[in-house]
Amino acid sequence: MNDLIRGAANAALETRIxxxxxxxxxxxxxGTTAARLEIAIAGAAQRLALVAEVWSSPTAIIISFADVSGGEEGLAQVTQVMRLPPGDVNLARMCEADAIADRAIAGELDLREGFRLLRALGQPETRWARAGVVGSYGLSAASMEALFxxxxxxxxxxxxxxxxxxGLITILAAIRPRLAVASDAISAMVATAGAILVSAFVVPLAIKSVVLASLIVLVPGMSLTTAVREISSQHLVSGVARMGGAIATLLKLTFxxxxxSQLCAAFGVTARNYVLPPLPxxxxxxxLLMGAIGFAILFRAAWRDWPVVAGAVGVGYLATRWGGLLSQAIPGAPVGVFLGGLLLGAMANLYxxxxxxxxxxxxxxxxxxxxxGSVGFRSVSYLFERDTTLGMDSFILLLTLxxxxxAGLxxxxxxxxxRRSL
Structure with a gap:
């Protein structure tokens, strides 16, 4: 095996780079975060007898390469600058890329063949995959409505x-750049107008709950969490940039x-306000099972990983419930969120x-x-409605969560x- 690794490390410099x-x-x-990407790439380069200085942000990567034969004081021989759109979590392809890298670095796969396989991962998703993503938006929205x-x-x-x-708007936005810029605002308008129209003419609804549940996938809770993680790990540029992107998304959704709402009011369409019996x-x-399936599709998990994804979603949900019971003894303490982050961080590393x-x-x-994410959405919504007290209370709760x-992670x-960077 060592001879194989040395063979990969002795490949042409351009091939390794x-x-x-x-x-x-x-x-x-x-969807790899800046901190994990930099560690992964620097480690892979070291195993290929390269010194790599990696800088990652949500929209760009800069890598400077030097051959280890030049010594520790050798200057970079090649610097690669890549301008990239923000990534989206795709667990199946992330696992494939990780497996290809392991095989190529171990010498089980020629580096040129590994490069070809990595390049092949960039092919567009099939129609069935895109249809599944659309379905995952519906499943996620319905499960959030029932669970929380x-x-x-x-x-x-x-x-x-x-x-x-x-979900259909999001898929169309992925292939239409002009639509992508305004897709968040358009989705929020469609969700709000649709809920008000149904409530006015078909059946009364809890408007705010329906709108929040239907938009839950677009609300940038993951981006906010990743931003705070990156800032806490001193990846300041990436963390601040990601935080700015998340705030921009919240503003577009709230707008x-x-x-x-104002457009419906201008046309005299008002939602009926009496409440139907809640779900049993x-x-x-x-x-919870429906949500787990929706999230498995949303994160593009491979079939073999669906039970793992379902288990992780279950742990996250149970942690919030147990934490809610514990927080009754310690009012205001977000025990469930901390406990969930602790368990999931440890479980991910064990896996x-x-x-x-x-x-x-x-x-x-x-x-x-x-x-x-929903707390951030409500905070900005209250501020738009000039209810600064509730807006600031929600903002403080957002920071606490x-x-x-x-901290739990x-x-x-x-x-x-x-043991692994990813």
Whole structure:
């Protein structure tokens, strides 16, 4: 095996650099955070007898390469600058890229063949895959309505239907750059107008709950959490940039909801305000299963990883419930969020250590129920409505939840040290 590794390290300099650059491109595209990407690329380069200085941000990667034969004081021989769109989590392709890199660096796969396989991962998704993503938006919206908002059957059905429409808008935005810029605001307008129209002419709804559930996938809770994690790990440029992007998304979503509400009011369309009976408590468990399937599709997990994703989502949900019971003894303490982050961080590292696969398969789907994106959305909505008291209270709660979740993930890394960068 050592001879094989030395063979990969002795390949032509351009071949080694091309492989590392393509690996960095794919990991960025599939949602790897700046801190983990930089560690992964620097480690892969070192095993290929290269010294790599890596700088990653949500929209760019800069890597300077030098051959180790030049010594520690050798200047960089090649600097590669890549301008990239923000990545989106794709667990199946992230795992494939990780496996290709392991095989190529170990010498089981020629570097040129590894480069070709990495390049092939960039092919567009099939129609069936895009249809599945649209369905995942509906499943996620309906499950959020049942699990956390506990509204009526009508709210669940309408939230799921609006979620499907928003999923279709998101898929169209991926292939239409002009639509992509305004897709968040358009989705919020469609969700709000649709909920108000259904409530006015078909069946009364809890408007705010339906709108929040249908937009839950677009609310940048994951981006806010990742931004705080990157800032806490001293990746300041990437963290601040990601935070700015998340705030911009919140502003566009809030603008869309306010604009649609005012437009309906201008035409005299008002929602009926009497409340239907809430969903029965036994719906929590079918809704959790429905949400787990939706998140598995949303994060593009491979079929073999669906049970792992479902288990991670279940741990995240149960942590919030147990934490809610504990917080009754300590009012105001976000125990569930911290506990969930701690458990999921440790579980992700155990999964990566023993199965030799990216811990993101556990970590990313697991924390989706813990991220406080909905709190951020409500905070900005209150500020748009000039209710500064509720807006600032929600903002402080947002900060508390973010800090608790990130602290839980950091303590999880201390409890079980990560062996793999992803």
């Amino acid at each position: 091309a492989f590392i650059v393509e690996l960095a491109r794919r990991l960025h595209q599939y 908002l506990h509204s009526s059957w009508a709210d669940l059905v309408v939230a799921g239907a609006i979620g499907l429409v928003i 869309g909801t306010v604009a649609a 408590h036994w719906m929590d468990w079918p809704s 990566a250590r023993f199965l030799h696969r990216p811990g993101a398969v556990v970590r990313e789907p697991g924390i989706i129920l813990l991220v406080p 973010l800090i608790s979740l990130v 950091l303590f999880g890394d201390l409890l079980v040290s990560p």
